[in-house]
Amino acid sequence: MSGINEFIENEVKTNDVVLFMKGTPQFPQCGFSGQVVQILDYIGVDYKSVNVLADAEIRQGIKEYSNWPTIPQLYLKGEFIGGCDIVREMFQAGELQQHFQEHGISVRGAA
Ligand SMILES: N[C@@H](CCC(=O)N[C@@H](CS)C(=O)NCC(=O)O)C(=O)O
Numbered sequence: 001m002s003g004i005n006e007f008i009e010n011e012v013k014t015n016d017v018v019l020f021m022k023g024t025p026q027f028p029q030c031g032f033s034g035q036v037v038q039i040l041d042y043i044g045v046d047y048k049s050v051n052v053l054a055d056a057e058i059r060q061g062i063k064e065y066s067n068w069p070t071i072p073q074l075y076l077k078g079e080f081i082g083g084c085d086i087v088r089e090m091f092q093a094g095e096l097q098q099h100f101q102e103h104g105i106s107v108r109g110a111a
């Protein structure tokens with residue numbers, strides 16, 4: 001396994017929620033990444049973010065890791081959830097919040 005794969009695996013296994021994105025939550029560098037940040041902030045979950053624009057190897061490596069061609073990529077407990085479209089659709093259906101809760105992640109307004 002390459003060093004990049006190990007780095008990615010470590011990130012997604014040691015942090016409950018990880019968002020691979022362009023830019024930072026404070027300053028997203030792309031609207032797709034920004035949308036996922038807004039949804040996660042609205043739901044009120046804590047998450048680790050990784051800026052793929054800071055490292056070309058991570059930008060490429062994360063696509064191979066998940067077999068998904070684009071950024072952003074959201075992970076929950078080591079599992080790839082999806083990109084912007086999937087996250088938005090799940091959020092609008094109330095499924096994202098439910099999914100987090102089912103995995104023991106506290107969300108805003110939940111007991
Ligand atoms: N429909 C995608 C939108 C994300 C997307 O198209 N990302 C592009 C542009 S930011 C991307 O990551 N391209 C490959 C790259 O920039 O490395 C989703 O649901 O996440």
Ligand code: FES
Pocket residue numbers: 022029030031032
């Ligand atoms: S950086 Fe251009 S669409 Fe995301």
